[in-house]
Amino acid sequence: MAQRAPRRRGGGPRDRRPTRTTHEEGLLPVLARTVRQVEAAAGRGQVRPSQRTTFQVLALLVREERARLKSDPSVTESERTATMTRLDGVATILAKTAARDTSLLQLLADDAVVPPEARDLKNDMLRSAGREPEPEPEPAAPAPDDAAAPRRVVPTAVMARQLANPFLAPDLSAVQAVRPRTNRLATWxxxxxxxxxxxxxxxxxxxxxxxxxxxxxxxxxxxxxxxxxxxxxxxxxxxxxxxxxxxxxxxxxxxxxxxxxxxxxxxxxxxxxxxxxxxxxxxxxxxxxxxxxxxxxxxxxxxxxxxxxxxxxxxxxxxxxxxxxxxxxxxxxxxxxxxxxxxxxxxxxxxxxxxxxxxxxxxxxxxxxxxxxxxxxxxxxxxxxxxxxxxxxxxxxxxxxxxxxxxxxxxxxxxxxxxxxxxxxxxxxxxxxxKVDVAADIPARRVADLPVELDDEASRSVRAAEQHLAKRLLARYDAAAAARSTPVEGVDHELVRRVAAALRRDTGGESSGDNVFSVLRRIGQAKAGLAADYAAQLARNVGKVVFFAKHVDVMDTAEATFARRGIGYSSVRGDQTPAVRAASIKAFLEDPEVSVIVCSLTAAGVGLNLQVASNVVLAELSWTSAEQTQAIDRVHRIGQTEPVTAWRVIATGTLDPRLAELVDEKAGLAARALDGSDEEVGDSTDVQLEALVTLLEDALAAR
Missing domain, CATH: 3.40.50.10810 (Tandem AAA-ATPase domain)
Structure with missing residues (x-):
């Protein structure tokens, strides 16, 4: 049976209004009213800085209210359940809002900075709900070099050991370190x-x-x-x-x-x-x-x-x-x-x-x-x-x-x-x-590309995202070319790379919105159902399958597909507790009814032994060959008795095929440096940069 059922979306039935407790009276209406304002702004594509602050405060309040409800013994179980359901509704709206503007996701990270204006807004919302605002934080003592001093701990058992062995004398028994006999290279x-x-x-x-x-x-x-x-x-x-x-x-x-x-x-x-x-x-x-x-x-x-x-x-x-x-x-x-x-x-x-x-x-x-x-x-x-x-x-x-x-x-x-x-x-x-040299008994592995065609609506969505990003690149290229004292003849490939590099720096990470990351994420969302369908076919025909994806929404789509098809699955995600993670892995390894394990590339790409399967589906492409190899090697390892095939799902007519080429080109770097390979490979330039270069060059060629 499935180890992780598809997530419920939204709150409880409309004809039942949960009981509001005195502990939270006034807060939920404030949260519900405010979250609808942010949702409406995101729907219009107008998430201004003030609304980003509101989004972050809402997320903080929902998180803190959950924790308070779980730890408050005076709240009855029925009250706790009803309030949690309403908080789930607010959280769902926040998730949908973040899906429209992925730059909001960085505000949900545990280490996200909470600016003073967010603390002020949070206190205002608490006052509106009849709650006491948070006390003003005490000014921190200055740390050396103006750096914040980290919180340090010493476990009790460690202190006991230190008291039992107060000296812990250094070991000086080894010979002196080797010293150079000449000084020929001192100035090099x-x-x-x-x-x-x-x-x-x-x-x-x-x-x-x-x-x-x-x-x-x-x-x-x-x-x-x-x-x-x-x-x-x-x-x-x-x-x-x-x-x-x-x-x-x-x-x-x-x-x-x-x-x-x-x-x-x-x-x-x-x-x-x-x-x-x-x-x-x-x-x-x-x-x-x-x-x-x-x-x-x-x-x-x-x-x-x-x-x-x-x-x-x-x-x-x-x-x-x-x-x-x-x-x-x-x-x-x-x-x-x-x-x-x-x-x-x-x-x-x-x-x-x-x-x-x-x-x-x-x-x-x-x-x-x-x-x-x-x-x-x-x-x-x-x-x-x-x-x-x-x-x-x-x-x-x-x-x-x-x-x-x-x-x-x-x-x-x-x-x-x-x-x-x-x-x-x-x-x-x-x-x-x-492996080929020291473990000849491990069967061969191969990476097989599986081209898929997106349906019309998904294809249009992806193409629109690529075209929008290409237009931004074209506008920058034209502005840079016009600023030159001498006209540019044909395509200036050096300028192309400079423009692509500048946009890459401006739109930095995956959570920063309109960039190559968001385009590739949209491609992943578009092909998620197709990748899951293929994994389901494999599971019915050849046995257990490992399904890898980068993003939570792609994993959600895959799990929903397996649930509809009656295929048992388990899941390994970054937000699981160690106990839940261990149970999910055990179910896949030992339960014949669990045919697929849905894995996050970041959470399950290292340290797992999943050799009970011999087929891997890579629903989304990695930015590096190393990440792809780590995922495949959860299956292709000592103890494997069958040939391993990794099915790399690639959406035709998108950036996907070019990204696959770039990753494969870089795969030779480790072979060249560590395995003595003479294979000719591309240089070690950034894959995201090369993807932007491809977009801009294609757009210039199409004019």
Whole structure:
């Protein structure tokens, strides 16, 4: 049976008026009256800044009223149910309004900034409802460098451990770090040539690994594959830094846990995406049964301060970075390490600071960066990961890498420097194995494009959105061309790219409204039903199917389609609790009546094993090949016994085919940098930019 029924739209029956409680009297009429005003403005396409503020305040009040009702013991169950139904009606209108103007979605984020005018309006609405307004916030004390000081916590169990071990003396038993014997490269800028050495390609990217002795101590009934045992043997032999970039599905979690066991790198800190915390705890119990693992949730109230393995997600590092830095970790594992590719982000700064703390306290810690997709857009995505591993700092190679480069006897001006430098970095600990090379028993996979034709109404809607965006590009192009002192002959392709880049910057993210994101989202909405129909046919004919989409409304359409067709389904979304998520996955894996699992690309693209299926439907295209590959590899992994097919649904006559080409062109970047491929690929320019260039060039050609 379906694990997640289609959502109800709207409130209760019209002939029943819910009882209004004294606790909320006056608030719901204020919310209902105000939300209709915003809805009407959105219908006219006139959502002004003041109405955007009103939209945000309505969302905040609905959210807070829900929380109050759930926690107020004086509200009866019937009163609570009736009021929740009315709040659902307000929330539904907000959702429909946001669907008309997608730029409103960014106001619903948990971390959205609430400006002073929104707080004032909120207090006015509370007064109108007979409620006490919120007190004025106390002015915050100035923080260093004018930055807001994050809220820091220290779990009680951690304080108990610190009191029991008050000194936690640093481990200084290792030998001194390797120092260069010459100083030939002291004046050279080296990081750019190092990154370029990987961009140019070369031999396959894997450090020399020893042959395992065939014995993995402490584990019964589990057998490592040869490539897994090799990495564990390297850790046992003393190697301590690894960029483990095996293709997804080759067992990186088991390798890192057993490497930590072989290196005696406990306590071990493991930093992971939120969606895979539970999976890491299960894998730790499976592969390192003699070690205890604890998972950090929220403020860490349930943390075991004496655990050997501490698992924490990126999103709450800001709360825990203080005590984690002084906990005495002897090793640190970074799962999905490409999460820190942006060095300026808060998560990256916290990760790099923690790694530095670990190096300061332990002379030779185990540091492992795990990622099946180490390159997302650019070779420089390597920078933060190399810094985490201690191979480089902000501007220079660190001593071990510098010593290896000096040993080569070459400078960046010499022929052969790139190949030698690439090999030097690889030998520091890059490990990259492909399924085709180390797991020949895993069946083949293929990506099959499934062209679909949109119906007339959907096609017109998509085409109108594309034409509107093309007109904006044309207007900017014409204005720029007219401003030149000399007339432009034909199409100026350099100007095309500049205009497209300017519009791309102006309309930034996915929630900013009229841009290439909104066009692609509209395409996804238009083909959602067709993609779900095809998934339903697959489920009836070949068995279980994994359905991936980027947007919630596409997932909603798919689930409604499966419900109408009587096909059991479950769902994995970003807003689920861990318990609901685990139940949904279990139902798909074990219940023969659940034929389809509807997955969010962001929430389910990593950390899941769904190999009970061999067919994947990609209802919406990804912006990167890495995201697409991660989704497919939820099925194509060790243990799969059938060939895997990913059906990529592409709407003909739209931007979809061009986007598919651009993503495929970029797919060769990782192969070139990490697999030694000589394949000719497009450069690493932004896919969104190229999509805008295509729109503008097509519009110019059509004039």
């Amino acid at each position: 800028e080296l990081l750019t040539p190092l990154f370029r050495a990987f961009e140019q390609g070369g031999d396959a990217t894997c450090m020399p690994l020893p042959e395992p002795d065939g014995v993995v101590h402490g584990i019964e009934g589990l057998e490592l594959m040869h490539h897994q045992a090799q990495l564990v043997a390297a850790a046992a032999a003393g190697h301590r830094t690894f960029l483990l970039a095996d293709e997804p599905g080759l067992g990186k979690t088991a390798q890192s846990l057993l490497a930590a066991d072989a290196a005696d790198a406990f306590p071990l800190l493991v930093v992971v995406p939120n969606v895979v915390k539970a999976n890491w705890a299960r894998e730790a119990a499976l592969w390192t049964p003699r070690r205890t693992a604890t998972v950090v949730h929220g403020d860490g109230d349930t943390v075991d301060g004496y655990a050997d393995i501490v698992i924490v997600n990126y999103d709450i590092l800001d709360r825990h970075v203080g005590w984690l830095g002084t906990h005495g970790f002897r090793g640190m594992v970074l799962d999905e390490a490409h999460f820190i590719k942006n060095k300026t982000s808060q998560r990256s700064r916290h990760v790099l600071a923690l790694a530095q703390k670990v190096r300061e306290r332990t002379a030779s810690p185990l540091l492992m960066a795990l990622t099946g997709t180490p390159l997302i857009n650019d070779i420089e995505d390597f920078r933060a990961v190399w810094q985490f591993l201690g191979w480089i700092d902000d501007s220079r190679p660190r001593p071990a890498l510098m010593a290896a480069l000096e040993e080569n006897g070459l400078t960046p001006a010499d022929r052969g420097f790139s190949a030698a430098a690439r090999r030097s970095v690889i030998d520091l600990g890059i490990v990259r194995r492909r």
